[in-house]
Amino acid sequence: DSGVTQTPKHLITATGQRVTLRCSPRSGDLSVYWYQQSLDQGLQFLIQYYNGEERAKGNILERFSAQQFPDLHSELNLSSLELGDSALYFCASSVVWGGGYEQFFGPGTRLTVL
Amino acid sequence: AQSVTQLDSHVSVSEGTPVLLRCNYSSSYSPSLFWYVQHPNKGLQLLLKYTSAATLVKGINGFEAEFKKSETSFHLTKPSAHMSDAAEYFCVVSLDSNYQLIWGAGTKLIIKP
Numbered sequence: 546d547s548g549v550t551q552t553p554k555h556l557i558t559a560t561g562q563r564v565t566l567r568c569s570p571r572s573g574d575l576s577v578y579w580y581q582q583s584l585d586q587g588l589q590f591l592i593q594y595y596n597g598e599e600r601a602k603g604n605i606l607e608r609f610s611a612q613q614f615p616d617l618h619s620e621l622n623l624s625s626l627e628l629g630d631s632a633l634y635f636c637a638s639s640v641v642w643g644g645g646y647e648q649f650f651g652p653g654t655r656l657t658v659l
Numbered sequence: 660a661q662s663v664t665q666l667d668s669h670v671s672v673s674e675g676t677p678v679l680l681r682c683n684y685s686s687s688y689s690p691s692l693f694w695y696v697q698h699p700n701k702g703l704q705l706l707l708k709y710t711s712a713a714t715l716v717k718g719i720n721g722f723e724a725e726f727k728k729s730e731t732s733f734h735l736t737k738p739s740a741h742m743s744d745a746a747e748y749f750c751v752v753s754l755d756s757n758y759q760l761i762w763g764a765g766t767k768l769i770i771k772p
Contacts, residue, residue, distance in 0.1 A: 547702065588749065588762050601759045635702060647693075648760070650702040 548572065549651035551636050557657045563624040566654045570617055570638030576600070577619040578639075578648060579611055583632035594619055595641070623656070631658045661686045663752045665763035673771045678722075678737040680766045682750030685731060691753035692733045693760070694724055698746045706748070709733065720744070745770045 548571035558564055570577050579591040581604075590603035594613035605611075608626075613619040623630060633655050637648040666681040684690060694706040707718025714726045720743075724735045733750060750763040 547704070549702075587764050590760065590762065593759070603759070637703075647705045647708065648703075650704070652702045 547649040547651065549636060549638050549649050551634075551651035551654050553654060554652065555655050555657070557659065558626060559659055560626055560628060562626050562658075563622065564626065564656065566621040566623070566634055566636075566656075568619045568621070568636030568638075568651060570619070570636075571649050574638035574640055574649070575617065576639045576641060576646075577613055577617070578637040579605075579619070579621050580635040580637065581632045582635060582653075583629075586632075588635075591621070626658045628658050631656055661690070661752055661761055663750050663761050663763040665748075665750050665766050667766050668764065669767045669769065671769040671771060672740050674742055675739050678735070678740045678744065678768065680735040680748050680750075680768065682733045682735065682763060683731055684733060684750070684752045686752055689728075692724075692726060693751040693753075694718065694722070694733075694735050695749045695751060696746050697749065697765075703749070706735070740768075740770050742770050742772065744768060 550569045552567045576595045578593045582588045591605040592611050593601040597613050608624050611621045633653045635653045636651045639646045639648045662685045664683045689711050692709040695703045696706050697703045706722050707716045709716045709726045717723045722737045747765045747767050749765050752761050
């Protein structure tokens with residue numbers, strides 16, 4: 546158990562809908578990262594927050610957005626969903642945002658868009 | 660620009676034989692390098708990391724990796740494979756500018772009985 550929690554574990558929804566994925570980092574970690582893992586694209590970094598502020602952006606679509614709240618939990622919002630958004634979404638946390646620091650991963654949320 | 664290349668998408672070895680998963684990186688400065696493992700239907704876990712200390716890094720479950728600057732490589736090895744090592748392995752390099760991590764495409768390790 547990494548100490549990072551993600552809810553829900555599974556989500557099934559229809560095209561065009563909007564969903565919110567939630568992540569609680571390990572106690573004491575200030576940085577949160579979101580990743581998307583699909584069969585055809587592999588593991589893709591989406592976005593990183595540090596202490597409530599956006600720090601880095603990866604391959605995140607404009608239909609997707611995220612935020613980190615004062616209690617350090619984070620939410621990833623996916624809207625106008627398409628079939629291709631079906632994937633495993635991971636959240637990770639680390640103490641700070643530096644590159645030498647280990648990221649601890651949550652179990653993931655499996656999103657299925659029908 | 661920084662990048663990381665895992666040279667094999669799949670590696671198949673027999674149980675009890677050595678494992679070699681290859682990773683080459685491109686980085687302007689001394690990078691931080693990591694290997695993460697993902698077991699089937701599980702999240703990712705850090706195996707080991709290199710952050711400019713000893714060039715031979717020991718990780719969990721008997722894995723180790725050697726940082727070779729002249730070859731820009733960070734290959735992962737294990738002397739004797741176990742069935743429980745079957746998983747996907749990711750090589751990761753830290754970006755110099757903003758410490759963003761660049762992930763390799765992954766190598767699936769298959770262990771034959």
